[in-house]
Amino acid sequence: MTETASPAFLDVRKAAKAFGATTVLDGVDLAVARGEFVSLLGPSGCGKTTLLRIVAGLLSSDSGAVVLDGVDISAKPPHHRDVGVVFQSYALFPHLTVAENVAFGLEARGAPKDEIRATVTRFLDLIHMSALADRSVRALSGGQQQRVAVARALAVKPKLMLLDEPFSALDRKLRETMQIELKRLLREVGTTAIFVTHDQDEALMMSDRIAVMNRGRIEQLADPATIYKRPATPFALEFVGLSTRLTGTVVEASGEGEVLIDTTHGRIRAPGRFVAGSPVLAAVRPELMAFGETAGENTIRATLSDVVFQGSRIQAHFEAPEDRPIQIESVAGIPGGAVPGAEMALSWRVADTLLYPAPAP
């Protein structure tokens, strides 16, 4: 999916919502292409559920518009929107069986009986639950309930599927199975989906694009590789993946879009345009760092504090404030068997350095 070429299938424009004095959504723009799988990734309370509820019509926004497939649906009630929702709590109908739950939407829309029967059979088959068709949903495990919730929402072939942390109640193993099954299901039905999670691995693994949300705004919307390699803001950098982060002051800006920075751990260079004297945050992903000095690139010195063995690689932590950690990941291991307390040189390429204006403390 390209980012701008096709006109958006779902277009959320300047959606804003406040509960009393607290602003929960601060003018969110979100464009999703047809067939795309977009994750909303962000910390608890940043407004993910609120945004989904506004798109589904379960909550009205204070201002802004929701356009789906070229039609402004902002004023439509949820049952006229054709937007399916999988709730975090599943919200299965407790008085109905598995098959009746899946059939509910089609029956509400007055679909013909044999079509309903065929669709229910097909979806129960897709979620591998044909054998449990007549079981009450109260007698299902968490993973089974989750699958029924997905099948129930998909059975009416909604234009758009919204999934609000559907896997958060599942254990790790089941979660991984479900992630693969969900992707397969959505692909087979060909549905556009927005998926809420605060699990970054889940988002990186499943999404075509990821929207990183913070305090009621989308800070970055990009494909997983860009989100990881080029986080747009310090928040996105900190929220996704690990990083070494150094604060400092720009001492000199060169002509080639590169600046020289004085940090707490030495002088480094980074690509970027800042005037001399600007406070900045420089960062680098730990797997892009190496032990020892590299001529012509960035080198700092730090005191080793801890080494964590992680199977295929090791992670070394150095003495630094908690909000500005220094850490390196290496497949090769610690050179010369250095022990905590040893001072070591660490280097990385200037081009790999990420640079931001220093966030307000």
Place this chain on the structure above:
Amino acid sequence: MSAAAASLAPTGGQKDRVAWLAVPAVGYLAIVYALPLVFLLARSVTGPEGFTLSLFVQFFSDPYSWRVIWNTLRIGLLTTLVCLVIGFPVAIAMARAKGLMQVALLVAIILPLSIGVVVKAFAWQIVLRRDGVVSQFLVGTGIWSEPQRLLFTETGLVLGAANVFLPFMILPIYSVVKLIDPRLSEAGATLGASPLYRFRRIFLPLTLPGLVSGIAFVFSMSVSMFVIPSLLIGDRFQMLATLTGRSFLLMRNEALGSTTAVVLLVLAVSIVVASSWLAKRLGGTQ
């Protein structure tokens, strides 16, 4: 809920021991309630020559008896209907109300229960008189052309009884509605179901156990009420309970009194049994 409670309940011997906690209540009921009932039942089937059903034959062959039974059922049904129509929306509003509002509504429903039935019935006497507020209001708004008396009419009786029994309709419905996850209706909406369809297919089935117990409470109480009809409609209109009372207290006719009492008892017991069976069946799917 019942499934979870059952699975968490202690098993085997311990459960049996817990049952002993009910002994005082059972003993008390046996002495003050079951024993007199047995005497009553015995009295209704004893004649000069021992066991006989002649009292019942006599009772059921009298057209007046049938009129009393029909009076009882009609007033019971009407009272239940009024309570249902007024109580159902109130119960929903109460369950969906938040914080202080909910507390205030609950207090407003429960507090009147602490006022005796006699007091309430006397109050209704005043309200339903020819110069009472209802009459004045209806004349004032032009609905009635001249003042009328509602006291000593069936309408007045049903209104008064419904007022007294309303909490027993509201509370069971309220407690069931409160447990319904509001997400269920939202889920229905996102599946394309209209508000009416959601009410019919989601809300109503889940509320049914509460409706059944509310209806059973109010119906069984209103077919067996004694004080309210005595004060609001008088002697000309007899229901099974008032006839029973009159037979014992005024006419000193124990034979008739015990017969009507047993008929009423059978009626009330079958309502309770039928409704708890129904509630269990419906509740089993919730």
